[in-house]
Amino acid sequence: MKQILIQKNILKNNDEIAKANREILKEKEIFTINLLGSPGSGKTSILECIIKYLNSKHRLTVIEGDLYTTRDAERLEKHQVEVVQINTGGACHLDAAMVEKATQNIDIDKLDFLVIENVGNLVCPAAYDLGEDMKITVMSVTEGHDKPLKYPSMFQRSSVVILNKMDIIEYTNFDIDEFYKDVKSLNKDIKVFEVSCITEEGIMELCNYFDSQIASKGGSK
């Protein structure tokens, strides 16, 4: 019981900082996503794909969350994008205070698209609001179609699912009809993009979606 009360305090404190983050990001008209998913679902690969298209049109920065290492940040920096690394030192999720600190290291006046790549974890990050406009879950077909019902919070709280690694779906037993049925039963309004970072299937549709979201938040600066 003690444990539960403490957890509530942590989340309440987190929500307050997230609210402050959201106000600043709204004032500065920065479209902000919290990119979630299991280890190896392809979060960084998708960012590499979309940065190629979006970086010429928008002022984009990535906050890169990892337990340890700067490997993903180094991958993204090759694409001439600004990256701020957060190493959680073992913690299983980013929290709003970490994002607040990271944004203090970014020139947010010029920014129009902020991507926060969370720690690879399909459970814990769902509970922590960071101040983003939307949560987006990346899930690869190699993980199996049963994941939405087994890890429902992530899918209930996400506005978008990016279904990745579509190029190898034929080598898996992924049942795409079951997947849609389950994910829509959890969240009827969720938008699904089927993509592959190898063939680039679905990548332009995803970029166009982000374009429209950035425009509706205030557009390019």
Added chain:
Amino acid sequence: MKQILIQKNILKNNDEIAKANREILKEKEIFTINLLGSPGSGKTSILECIIKYLNSKHRLTVIEGDLYTTRDAERLEKHQVEVVQINTGGACHLDAAMVEKATQNIDIDKLDFLVIENVGNLVCPAAYDLGEDMKITVMSVTEGHDKPLKYPSMFQRSSVVILNKMDIIEYTNFDIDEFYKDVKSLNKDIKVFEVSCITEEGIMELCNYFDSQIASKGGSK
């Protein structure tokens, strides 16, 4: 700071229950594994594969940990194996008290092999001792070879890695030499089994390994 102290108390309390679990499992000569890995790494599929071979020789029970749903337990029960389901109700890992409660529902006098399938999560479950003989991490090649260095605790604390989905490695950019170099740099004594649940590559080697571990713990009853 308060949060850190509380976390220590939770872990200390967990360690005491885990120690009691370990003493009972030792007294009853039950070889016990804590099976870990990301969502979709293939933990349940591997259990389905090995149960076919081990269930005729040993008295095997599975404690099945999930946030919600009994889907994995239902998959395993089709193979005529006793399964005890733990639903954590959203918690991101099993703890020793959950396992203690589950074992109270098992006839442990007759058991020689206990498998605890943890919640799919490459971060949090590593910190929680359950009283097992060894932690085993399942990782699929589709997750990428960079995962050991990005999620080191799990690999440092595991005695075995089961590298799964070897049948589709050629459709990925998984660098197996990098994987071995990284995983051995974290844990030089870690044992790696390369397996596929589709072709059954490596499954017999894994079963033989479990046979020898069960024998050294006391053998079949």
